[in-house]
Amino acid sequence: MKWTAEERTTAARVYTQAARKAAEAVALERADDMDAAISVWHSLFGDAFPPAPHRSVQNALTALAAGSVTSAGWPSTTQVAQQVAAPGRSWSRNPQTGAGAAAGPGAAFGHPGE
Amino acid sequence: MILALSEILEDPVHARRVLLDELFGVAVDRLLEPRCGGLVLDLSFTPLPELAVAGYDGERGRVSIRPNGAIYAFPLGPERTWHHRYLFPLGERFGHLAGQLCLWYPKDPRSLRWEWDDGLEQYVTRVYRHLFYEEYYRREGHWPVEDAPHDDPDTGAHPICSALMRREESRWAS
Numbered sequence: 404m405k406w407t408a409e410e411r412t413t414a415a416r417v418y419t420q421a422a423r424k425a426a427e428a429v430a431l432e433r434a435d436d437m438d439a440a441i442s443v444w445h446s447l448f449g450d451a452f453p454p455a456p457h458r459s460v461q462n463a464l465t466a467l468a469a470g471s472v473t474s475a476g477w478p479s480t481t482q483v484a485q486q487v488a489a490p491g492r493s494w495s496r497n498p499q500t501g502a503g504a505a506a507g508p509g510a511a512f513g514h515p516g517e
Numbered sequence: 518m519i520l521a522l523s524e525i526l527e528d529p530v531h532a533r534r535v536l537l538d539e540l541f542g543v544a545v546d547r548l549l550e551p552r553c554g555g556l557v558l559d560l561s562f563t564p565l566p567e568l569a570v571a572g573y574d575g576e577r578g579r580v581s582i583r584p585n586g587a588i589y590a591f592p593l594g595p596e597r598t599w600h601h602r603y604l605f606p607l608g609e610r611f612g613h614l615a616g617q618l619c620l621w622y623p624k625d626p627r628s629l630r631w632e633w634d635d636g637l638e639q640y641v642t643r644v645y646r647h648l649f650y651e652e653y654y655r656r657e658g659h660w661p662v663e664d665a666p667h668d669d670p671d672t673g674a675h676p677i678c679s680a681l682m683r684r685e686e687s688r689w690a691s
Contacts, residue, residue, distance in 0.1 A: 459567070460567055460568055460571045460573075460653065462567075463567040463568065464568075464649065464650065464661040465662055467565070468646075468661070468681065468682075468685070469681075469685040469688070472642070475541070475566075476541040476563075476565050476566050478565065485539065485541075486540050486541055487642070489628070489631070489689055490629055490682065490686065490689055491620060491621040491622075491625070491629045491631065491643060492621060492625055492663055492665040492677070493601040493619055493622075493665070494619045494623070495601045495667055496603065496604070496668050
């Protein structure tokens with residue numbers, strides 16, 4: 404069977420993505436976050452690989468507070484997954500006392516109708 | 518990679534591709550280049566798998582970048598209550614029109630704040646997190662991790678109280 408140039412490009416992209424995921428899973432294993440690694444392997448192999456154990460919304464959002472997020476959307480407290488998630492404390496001025504830092508007229512405001 | 522301001526303004530399509538490839542659950546629905554310069558990105562956010570199971574819907578937001586690097590994030594979608602969002606300068610009555618999200622406490626140490634050195638990817642990650650934290654707050658009545666109290670104290674800055682945030686501040690400073 405001979406592939407077309409387009410098929411070769413598609414195959415190269417798919418294999419590159421798969422290799423990247425595999426490297427991410429191995430890095431998570433080495434960083435001792437087995438559940439995050441399992442989530443990546445599961446996203447790569449589908450049902451042939453078991454899913455990561457279920458965790459609560461609270462636990463998932465706490466993990467999202469600082470660390471990284473895998474390509475499969477599993478927040479990890481390690482810093483080795485694909486997407487860095489640095490910590491921070493949300494804040495705002497008291498609604499009764501101040502309008503806070505105004506974005507000004509040059510900003511494109513959000514609007515509920517959009 | 519780290520998407521720098523100059524890179525984003527010179528090649529918004531590349532920036533869009535990087536966000537799509539590098540970030541979980543982020544789609545760039547629209548890129549706008551205002552006549553006054555800068556860039557506006559309309560984004561859609563898919564919830565984490567655990568949140569999707571719990572019935573959380575997707576979120577939408579707008580990131581507005583000015584040529585001088587000033588950057589703002591606004592929620593899009595239905596009108597809802599917000600726990601950490603600046604009021605519109607014209608008052609609460611117009612809050613639904615503007616009011617950017619307060620993604621970090623300006624008096625926190627550097628490791629808890631975002632700056633351009635961190636890249637646009639980390640900024641968008643903070644927007645993603647903030648929008649789902651807001652929905653968690655609507656459902657549960659508390660922020661999932663430590664946030665900073667509203668407004669400033671009379672002197673100094675709000676101390677970091679939780680062991681988790683103190684530990685993370687130290688870890689990310691090194």
